[in-house]
């Protein structure tokens with residue numbers, strides 16, 4: 205190589221180094237910025253865990269210190285048939301978290317959705333008895349929690365058991381076992397791994413009826429000497445709901461329960477709702493109409509600003525409760541993989557997260573970071 209080529213090479217290397225350095229300085233990391241407040245988590249899908257999208261994985265490693273699996277630990281995925289467990293995807297997910305020293309969340313042990321029909325039936329196809337269902341619940345929890353004992357740090361033990369008005373959800377769990385199914389699930393999980401954290405997780409946690417019933421539930425479980433470590437507020441929220449006051453009030457009440465609080469499943473609906481239903485009830489899906497998919501080619505600047513301001517308001521509130529909030533988990537890494545592209549209407553182009561479809565931070569990312577510098 206002649207002298208000229210050598211110099212060009214050195215200059216090239218210096219340039220690459222400079223670009224990398226500027227990138228590191230210019231793009232802060234959520235987990236670093238919030239390290240004195242709470243952990244910052246994300247949900248990972250099966251596809252992402254296979255690590256084929258290396259840029260996305262790099263982003264996960266740079267930005268987040270906690271992970272939750274979007275689907276692979278749900279009953280229908282990990283335990284599709286009686287006696288048949290599919291551990292492979294979950295093993296890879298846990299290995300990824302351990303390799304990156306992340307706080308690993310298990311989601312979820314008991315839910316009325318994504319649970320196969322056989323769970324609630326006897327061998328003749330009739331409704332299972334209380335004993336049979338309780339036995340299956342215990343076997344499932346002992347097996348799954350037991351396998352990841354000492355590796356998974358916290359479990360969403362029960363998901364979405366209470367209606368917005370505060371009544372208990374009329375699920376097969378309630379119908380067959382009775383009201384004590386919730387405490388039984390917590391008890392089994394504690395027996396399977398005495399050190400793991402155990403949570404109750406739900407959407408619309410700002411509805412007055414729900415605030416009251418979830419608070420009673422936590423106190424009731426505690427009064428029986430059963431372990432419950434925290435409450436997860438699914439943050440499937442929108443530009444206009446809930447109001448800041450509603451989130452504040454909910455956090456204020458839950459913060460008096462003496463358990464950890466977590467914002468789980470955070471994302472923001474920027475597209476019009478087909479009706480005024482703000483729940484995350486996954487069975488509800490509506491027909492695609494053009495007016496309900498207004499930004500197929502990109503989010504206009506004016507909407508980016510609205511999204512950024514709303515996220516900023518959320519994080520100001522979360523920072524206010526940083527003594528109780530231990531983790532804020534986004535439901536997805538970037539906009540392209542979000543479930544919001546297909547719910548509550550299939551096939552829309554949605555923009556609910558802090559990173560765009562090219563893994564680039566959106567204005568909302570910087571407004572969130574700004575709250576911690578205030």
Ligand code: GLA
Nearest residue numbers: 274363407438469484486543
């Ligand atoms: C609920 C569940 C999640 C997920 C979302 C939709 O919030 O808790 O596991 O299924 O719905 O992605």
